[in-house]
Structure formats: C-alpha cells, structure tokens
Amino acid sequence: MNAARGSSQQNVWRFRRRTDVPLWLNILIRLFAVALALVLVSVILQLGGLQPIALGKKALVQTLATSYGLQQTAILATPLIMTGLAVALGMKMRLWNIGTDGQLYLGAFAATAVGLFVQGPTWIMLVLMFIAGALGGILWILIPAILRAYWNVNEIITTLLLNFVAVLLVSHFAIGPWRDTGAAILSATRRIPYEIPAFGTSYLHIGLFIPLIIAVLLAIVMRNTQWGYEVRVIGSNRGAAEFTGMPVLRHILIIMLLSGAIAGISGMIIIAGTSHRLSGTISNSYGYMGIIVAALANGSPLGVLVSGILLAILLNAGIVLQTSGLSVSAMLAINGVILIFAAVGEVATQYRLVRERVEVRLQPGMAETSNAQVVQAGTVPPEKERTE
C-alpha cells in the first residue's frame, strides 16, 4: 500500500456494464445454466436415494445411442422448435405468448376436424389440414392479440388462461362427440386417414423439415426485410418507433397472430405426423417448454433450432427415466430451474469483471490508515450486489 501523502493509485476489481454481449458468452452462460440445473437435480436425486450418474447414462444411451432414441428425439424436437419459434417471435417485440400450448391444441383440433370430416386426395388434404392448423392457432390467439394491441391488456395472462380452455375443449371432443367408438380407446378420436409421408420404415416423417424451413425463413425475414427491421426497432424502443410513424399496433397484431399460427401448425404436425388421433394429452407441455427453448436461444430463430434439440434430448431422457422415478412433471420442474438459472445467467452476461486503476485521494493525516479505509475514503467501494 502506497502510504504517500496527497494521492495514490490503486488497482481495484470492478464490475462494469457491457455495451455489447459477445455471442460466445451468451451461449456459454446458457449451457452453464442447463448444466447447473442438471447438477442440482442430480444432487436432489442422490439425496432421494437414486443414482443420478447411472440414470443419466441410461437416459443418454437410450436417447442418443439407439436408432429409436434418436428418432424419438427428432420427433420431440419438432413441436419444441415450433413452439420455441412462436415464443421467440413474440420476444422480438417484448410480447410473451405463453399460450402456445393452447394454440397447439387448437391447431391439432382444427386439423383433426378437417381430417375427419373432409375427404380428398392425401396431398390436398394435408395442405388443407396445414392451413386449418394455422387458422386454429390464429383463432386461439386472436382475442389476446386484439386486447394487447389496442387496449394493452396483459397478453401473458390471457394467452395462458386460454391454455386451460383449449385442453378442456379438446378433451371434451376427444372423450365425447368425436370419440372412436369402434376401438377400445376411451379418450381419443378415430385414426385420421391422412398421414405425412414417412422416411422408409422409420417413425420419422417429412414434417420434420417444417420447423427447419420456418426457422430459416424467420431468420431471413427478420434480418433482411423492412418489416423485420421495424419489428426489431419496436422491440428495442417502442417510443422511437411510434415517433417515426411505424404502425406499431399493426405489427403487434401481426406478430402475435403469426406466433399463434406457428404454434397451431405444430399441432397439425403432431396429428398428421405422429399421434394420428386427437386426445387431451397430445402435448407433453410442449408449449411451456417452448418458452424455455426461446429463452435459451435468446429469441434467435436459428438458436431455437439448437436449444429445441437440446430440450428434446432432455425431455426424451425424462420419458425414458419414467420407470426409474422421473416423470413429465419432474421434467417440468427441472425446466423451471433451467429457466430461472438462464434468467439469472443473462444478467451475468451484462457485466464483466475488470481491474481498474483508481485514483485515491488522501486527506492530510490519513496516511497511516488501513487499506480498507483508504478505499472507502477515496472511492465508492465495489458492492457485492452488482452482478451475478
């Protein structure tokens, strides 16, 4: 410690706000959040008398090392990426579509209605079901979107509440009027005769490309069109966008409807691609997990592709481990932890630890004081709360 009178220089660790967060840090911190959540869950499992490492190994082997596991993961990734894209699209404008689960159900419902009650050649029918799915999703977000755009009614709550309504509606039809009376199935409709063509004998179907195409399209539109530019401007500064005359309300409406359409299409893909029957349980909380997919991707459409696959692996691991004490509820809980860690991690990316030289002015007679006191006298001490 320099004890000279007058002034002295000193090196101090400080947290400084970043003006620009590098991509690698964003990715790193999110992977860290997922890893930390998994470690936490492992500790809990260990305390509960289970062997987390053996379980994790079993899950990974059955998910990634078998052909069936890989196919299953790809099938789970499809709706997760779709709902993730739907949420990410809203995030661009700070809109939260929490109702993708309901829109997925309505898309599936509309596609089923077309599949059950209209007859025609498979390709035309698939196109019709696709359109019906999109319209079902749009219908389900229409009221929240109008309320949000024109009267500023909180869209988080309205979209979420409609999830409950959607499940009730679909269950009603699946158990009631549309129930398959021929088979011994109690809670699903009869098999819909129109199916998305599969690859050879596998479970995989060409519908898996739809999320890929939509993600790339969204990325291009957001980056290279005036519309995408306006959406980004509104998202970062609504006041400025209004001032320059951008049609903010119309953009809010369109973004939300588009978000609903994407979620609705994912319902159609489930019906025509994998489940083939409508029931009240076609969604493994896909809509809710979509929020995590979008948050991990930081709202980037191409990032959603990666985080969607990551969460599909996790979800499949959870399903594989169902016999070993895990369940879909447990997966939802783990996802909740990941989301909280990711949100906290995001704050951490906004700061960086730097070592700075600071000038410490000493008042006469203070030369003999200790290091800590000098810092207090001269500068603001770094606070613990500044980051994390």
Place this chain on the structure above:
Amino acid sequence: MINVLSGVLAAAIASGTVIALAALGELLAERSGVQNLGLEGVMAMGALTAIAAVRWHPDPYFGLLAAILVGLLLGIVYATATVIFRANQVLCGLGLAFFGTGLSGRLGAPLSGFPSPATFQPVRIPLLADIPIIGNAVFNQPLLVYFAFFVLPPVISFVIHQTRHGMQVRSVGENPGAADACGISVTKIRLLYTCIGCMLAAIGGAYITLAFTPSWIEGITAGRGWIAIALVIFGAWRPLPVVLGALLFGAVTSLGFVAQLQGWGIPSSFLAMMPYLGTILLMAIPILFRSRALRKLSASPAALGIPYIREGM
C-alpha cells in the same frame, strides 16, 4: 330456491377465498414493483405441503404453518433471483410456476387421491349466521375465510394507503430511484413483499387441500394462481376491488357446480371453462373506461416488473 342461492354463495366464498388470498399477496408484491408470475407454482407447493404435513401430524394449523414455510422458502428463492440478482421477472416467474407445478406433481404422486386427514372446521359466528340466505353461507366458514375477506383487505388497504411505511412501499413500486434517493431501501422492501406475497399464495394453496377440496390430485390448483394475477390487474392494485373480483370469480365457478347439480344439460367441460373465460372478460372490462381519470386510477405501478439498478452501476 333459497337453498340453491345460499349454496351458490357458500361455494362462491369457498372458491373465492383461494383466489383472494393469492391475489392479495400478489397485490403486495406488485405494489413494491415485483411481478411474480410464479404464483401458480407456489400455490401448488403450498397445497401439497399442507396435505403432506397433516398426514404426518393431523392438525390443520400445522399443515398451514408448513405451507407458509414452503411459501417463504420459494419467496426467498424468487426474490433472490429477481431483486438481488435483478433477473428478468417474466422468465423467473414462469420458471417458478413450472418448478412448483412440476415438483408438486412429482412429489405428490404417492398422495394422489387420498383425502386429507385433517381439515379446517367452519366456525359459526353467533347471530350473524342466523341471517336468512346469506347468514349460513357467509358466517359459517373456516377462520381462513374471515381472514381473507374481512381481515386482510382492510388491513392491507390501511397499511398501503394510510401509513408512512405503505407510502414507502408504493414509492418503491412507482419510482425506485426517487425512493432510493430518500434513503428507503428498495431491495429490503421488495424482498419483504415478494416473500409475503408467496406466503399468502401458499396459504391459498393450503386452503384448497385443507378445506375447499380436501384431497390431493396433480394440477389441483387449476390455474387459480394465474387467475389471481389477472384479478390484481382487474382490481387496479386495490385490495377491496381485488377481493370483490375473487368473489365474483367464485360465483362464476360455483355456477358450474349448480348447473351440474340442477342438470341444465351443459357439458361439464364447458362449465369448467367458465372461470378462465370469465377472467379474460374481467380483464377486458377496464377497456370500457373511456375517461382519463378512471384510466389513471387503474394504472399499474410505474416500475412494475422493472429491476432496479442504481444509476452509475
């Protein structure tokens, strides 16, 4: 007919109590500027904890206490993430909601379907309970009901609007920078009220499994946490309208019971949709307020959902 009316009222109050407790908790947190979307998860954990605790020691107040402690714990976790680390409140809130509903579903699986061994008994208030029609419905209820409808709203209203401390809380929710400059600890007040909010939500959950429908099934909260958040908006962050909204919600729910009992021929799934659709309708009502004064009156706390970062940091 009178019996039906009395029954509707009793059911409205019973199901309204759950929402009222959680909504009042959310109101306190939001008044200090913290939006907690995790209410649903906290409520589910409170409900599970209460029934698990009374299975171990059959005293409803023991179950209530256990639920409050779990609520406090979740509140501390949420407040640490959002107030101390200043993480995004929407993401953390959703995370908490998923965590609570998921964990309660997993941990509660072995308890599924068992009735609660101890429940809150109704406490009859003499004289008042003899009033025709409303007497038995309103004044022959568990103590928590009186607490939710007659004790909490006036107390919260008084503290928030009439005391110095309440003004500090409101200032933290409206303009934390100014409050900070006046020497009020933004962090302390937000931490405190977020935790109180979670404890009240957990009490609401405990009321479900210890009185309203005394058994456990996964998803027993059925979105009541979300409805509570909606009611805070509907009630314009004021305790009395929020509680009235909870009662109205309860009435909508109990109409479903009545329709089922009376056999009106409406499918039960459609009746079950009513609370959710009704809540969305309630949220749309303020758009009818054309006058500026009314709009101003129903505005949210200015700093709601925005983490406070002291300037220069």
